[in-house]
Amino acid sequence: MSNNIVMPSEESTFKSYTPALAKAYAASRGSYHENLFKVILDNHRSTGGAMQVLLDVGCGPGNSTRPLARHFGSAFGIDPSPEMINTAKNFSAESPEETASGKNITFCVGRAEDMNGPFRKPGQGVDLLTSGMAVHWFDMPRFWSSAAACLKPGATVALWTAPSRYCHPSTPNAAKVQEAMSRLERENLASYELPGNRLARDSYDHLLLPWNCIPPVDGFLESGFTRLEWDRDGKLSDPEHFFLGDKAVTIERMQEMLSTSSMVTRWRETHPQLAGTEHDVVVKMAREMRETLGGEELVIGRSCVLLLFKKTGV
Numbered sequence: 569m570s571n572n573i574v575m576p577s578e579e580s581t582f583k584s585y586t587p588a589l590a591k592a593y594a595a596s597r598g599s600y601h602e603n604l605f606k607v608i609l610d611n612h613r614s615t616g617g618a619m620q621v622l623l624d625v626g627c628g629p630g631n632s633t634r635p636l637a638r639h640f641g642s643a644f645g646i647d648p649s650p651e652m653i654n655t656a657k658n659f660s661a662e663s664p665e666e667t668a669s670g671k672n673i674t675f676c677v678g679r680a681e682d683m684n685g686p687f688r689k690p691g692q693g694v695d696l697l698t699s700g701m702a703v704h705w706f707d708m709p710r711f712w713s714s715a716a717a718c719l720k721p722g723a724t725v726a727l728w729t730a731p732s733r734y735c736h737p738s739t740p741n742a743a744k745v746q747e748a749m750s751r752l753e754r755e756n757l758a759s760y761e762l763p764g765n766r767l768a769r770d771s772y773d774h775l776l777l778p779w780n781c782i783p784p785v786d787g788f789l790e791s792g793f794t795r796l797e798w799d800r801d802g803k804l805s806d807p808e809h810f811f812l813g814d815k816a817v818t819i820e821r822m823q824e825m826l827s828t829s830s831m832v833t834r835w836r837e838t839h840p841q842l843a844g845t846e847h848d849v850v851v852k853m854a855r856e857m858r859e860t861l862g863g864e865e866l867v868i869g870r871s872c873v874l875l876l877f878k879k880t881g882v
Contacts, residue, residue, distance in 0.1 A: 599631045600700065601813040604728065604872065607796065608698070609639060611876055612724040615792075618695040619668070623687050623718070625680045625711075626702025630656035633673055636698060641669040644687050646678030653677050681710035683718050693720035703727045704767035708776035709785065716778075716787035721881035725788075727775075728874040731768045733825075734802030736814055736867035741860050746802065748856040756849045757831040760838070765831055771800060771873040778877070792878035799871040810869025818864050819854045826850050 613619070620641045624633040627645030629652055637643035647653050656675040666672060676685055680699070687694050697715055715725060732753065735745045753769070767775055777793070778785040798811035805811060826832055832850055836843035845851065858864065
């Protein structure tokens with residue numbers, strides 16, 4: 569195995585989420601921009617992928633499952649966190665998100681390394697397997713083996729991460745505002761970063777791919793692999809907009825979004841007496857941003873990398 573391959577550690581922060589934390593995660597994270605879903609679906613269709621079964625792995629509260637589900641006959645979301653799955657089910661109950669056939673999405677507790685569920689019924693396999701901002705926590709050799717077993721020939725695997733937030737270049741004092749945002753992640757929270765966080769922050773540069781596993785996992789053709797990047801290091805790929813969309817947010821809203829980070833969660837668990845006080849790392853960052861920005865609102869976006877794979881076979 570190459571020395572630059574990073575092996576993720578098992579994630580435990582999200583799995584231990586309480587109902588309140590899972591609900592806050594769903595509200596703060598939101599879904600992804602339609603640009604991303606369009607690229608995934610266009611690639612899937614153009615490479616012969618069928619539109620019968622969607623499986624979203626590490627689905628969390630279903631924020632990306634629901635927008636994709638409406639394009640498929642059946643849709644499933646699995647996650648190892650019981651409270652994430654409960655939250656996904658509650659959101660669907662409050663505002664049903666049906667599939668193209670009118671069926672409800674099936675959400676269930678499950679691990680990426682052992683994908684079992686109704687999508688594994690005899691004669692039924694998965695056409696599109698997705699995982700957004702989660703695969704960096706997986707045991708990759710086991711994930712690839714499990715994926716190969718449940719995918720139909722010609723199916724697509726789409727893995728993506730949106731590792732860091734950046735202020736839009738039009739932001740007043742953009743460079744200094746960005747310094748405050750980056751310092752939180754690269755310095756103040758550095759000791760709370762796990763290998764999985766590093767994999768995501770490095771845009772999946774060192775993610776273990778099926779043909780690099782020892783032994784290699786059969787079923788995925790390296791020549792069918794596509795890597796797409798947008799807005800890396802905050803440098804806009806488009807002259808004006810982030811690929812995942814520009815969002816005007818208040819600094820208070822920024823604090824809420826950052827509070828769902830696993831590194832922030834671990835920092836606060838280690839320093840419960842400081843969490844939410846003026847000495848909280850996120851509160852300190854917000855104070856520095858206010859002083860630099862001279863206001864309460866800024867425009868932010870995220871970088872994005874998307875990895876696309878095709879299942880071989882007949």
